[in-house]
Amino acid sequence: MAARFVAGEKTAIQVASLLHEGGLDHVTEEHLLQRLLRSQEGKVSLPPPLARGAAYIVTGKAAPGNAAGYDMPAPRPQGGAQPAAVAPLWPASHRQAAQRVDKEALDRWGFSDTRFAAQRIDGRPAVQITSRRYGAIGEQPLYQLWEFFPRQLGVSLSVRDTMPEAPLPEVPAPAAGLLAHLAAAVPEARVRSDAASRLRAGTGHGLADIWRLRTRDASRRVPDAVVRPETEEEVGAVLRAARDSGFAVIPVGGRTNVTSATACPSRDADPRPFVSMDMRGLAQVLWVNPEDGMACIEAGITGVALKDALQQHGVTMGMEPDSMEFSTLGGWISTRASGMKRARYGNIEEMVVEVRVMTAEGVLWQHNGDASAAASSCGAHGGAVGGGT
Ligand SMILES: Cc1cc2nc3c(=O)[nH]c(=O)nc-3n(C[C@H](O)[C@H](O)[C@H](O)COP(=O)(O)OP(=O)(O)OC[C@H]3O[C@@H](n4cnc5c(N)ncnc54)[C@H](O)[C@@H]3O)c2cc1C
Known part of the structure; x- marks a missing residue:
């Protein structure tokens, strides 16, 4: 079927070029359609629905500002009568997700319900976001974004190009006895040894890292297991x-x-x-004291969850790195991350008053700057990290 669509489009481009070479500067959709239907009597066999769609698309591509595809000299008329609505010949293959799925995507940024999908919308290639998670932009065809890619990358793209999703590669079995050691330390349900968990835990979000995941490249060593403790005792x-x-x-x-x-x-x-010890099992805001702007927060909370939780107390931390949907407080402190509101609220190292670091020998307290400034400390169930708001 896809081959017929491509052939139909090619035929329409050829016929439009012939019309143009014959002196017709202004090839309208209807004109092209009539010629396509007539040419069926000769060599070319184009069923009417295919001819109609191809004529619409090829004349649509000639619209000014559309860098993709056939560059027909005669522009499509902008004013005057609008073309009659045409049933889409290339049906939208990427329907928007009906329901929000809060599961993280494995091999790209974002949630599994959300990605940029290319498709023809009203006959023109466009990019569309597959969910409504990000509001109104999810409902709009992003024509200019589609045009941006070939222009910037210097490659030609087709909305019908796809990268098939390959199965996950096999990963080596975990080291002998390891899972038993972990299961003795924490409830067994907190321990994962499947390929997806291990590949993702051992991979960051740099381009090379994500490309490895996307291409199912398992040549780099992956962790033997992933454990997700839910209490400080389990971390210990x-x-x-x-x-x-x-x-x-x-x-x-x-x-x-x-x-x-x-x-x-x-x-x-x-x-x-x-x-890999997945700290996202410790994700509570343990207490907030809006009066002195202090809070005690577990290390595995994500930026968005933290922002929402603090908002309920009428305060903000003002720490908003672009990755905040997924990055965590512990990750911010470890990497000395910076947020887009830094100029107003400061950097993470200026917000943290104390951190509680778990070791095999017990808990270490670390005070940032003047220890006397630490008015209060996290309780026995405090998370690995306490941050001031
Ligand atoms: C799209 C995108 C946007 C980004 N925007 C920004 C930005 O605006 N500002 C910025 O600074 N960075 C940004 N980054 C980089 C990244 O988000 C930050 O470095 C972030 O702080 C990492 O947090 P994480 O929770 O993902 O940590 P991870 O990537 O999971 O870990 C990072 C390091 O922290 C350690 N670590 C994590 N949690 C703990 C813990 N609880 N205790 C001890 N060590 C821990 C890990 O061992 C590792 O060494 C961006 C990245 C992407 C992909």
């Missing part, structure tokens, strides 16, 4: 198990780093088994 138990049985732990938050910071070192560099 995993770290003690690591110390006692000789595996290494990499804490991970939103895995939005662009420096491969959450990737495992090669076996040559460090042959120990590696476990």
Whole structure:
């Protein structure tokens, strides 16, 4: 079917070119359609619905400012009678998601219900966002965005080009005995060893990282397992198990780093088994004191969840990195992240008063600057990180 559409479009381009060469500067849709239908009597066989769609698309492509596709010298008339509505020949293949799905996409930025999809809308190639998550822009065909890609990248694109989704690659079995050690430290349900969890946990959001995921490249070492503790005690138990049985732990938050910071070192560099500790199981705002602008917050909370939670207390942290839908407080502190409102609210290191760092030997308190400024501390169930608002 796709081949017939392409052939139909090619035929329409050829016929339009012939008309133009024959001296017709202004090829209208109706004109082209009539010629396409007539040419069926000769060699070309184009069914009427295909001819109508192809005529509409080819004359539509000649609209000024449309850089993609056939560059026909005769522009489509802008004023006057509008063409009659034409049923779309190339049906929209990417319908907008009816329901919001808050699951993170595996191999690209964002949620699984949201991506940029290319399709013909009213006969013109356009990009459209596949969900309404981001408001009105999700309802608009983004024609200029489509035109931007070939112009900037210097490659020709077709809305019918797709990158098939390949199955996930096989990953090596976790190191012997590791899962049992983890299951002894935390409830078994917190431990994952499936390929998707391990590949994603060991991959950041830099271009090279995402390309690896997209192309299902498993040549880089992945963590043996992912564990997601939900309490400070569980964090400690995993770290003690690591110390006692000789595996290494990499804490991970939103895995939005662009420096491969959450990737495992090669076996040559460090042959120990590696476990990613997903801190997003600790995501509570433990207390907020709006009067002195202090709060105690667990490390795994994402930026958006934190903003929403603080809003309920009438305060804001003012820390809004572009990655805030997924990046976490612990990740911000670890990477010394910066937000777009920095000029007004300061950087993360200016907001943090104390951090509570879990080690295999117990908890370390770290005070930022003058320790006497830390008016109060997180309780026994405090998260790994306390941040001031
Ligand atoms: C689209 C996009 C936009 C971005 N915008 C910005 C921006 O505006 N400003 C900016 O500064 N950066 C930005 N970044 C980079 C990235 O979001 C930040 O570095 C962010 O701080 C990482 O947080 P994370 O939770 O994703 O951490 P991860 O990527 O999961 O981890 C980063 C590092 O922190 C460590 N870590 C994570 N959590 C903990 C914890 N609880 N305890 C101890 N260590 C921990 C990890 O081991 C790792 O070394 C952006 C990235 C992307 C992809």
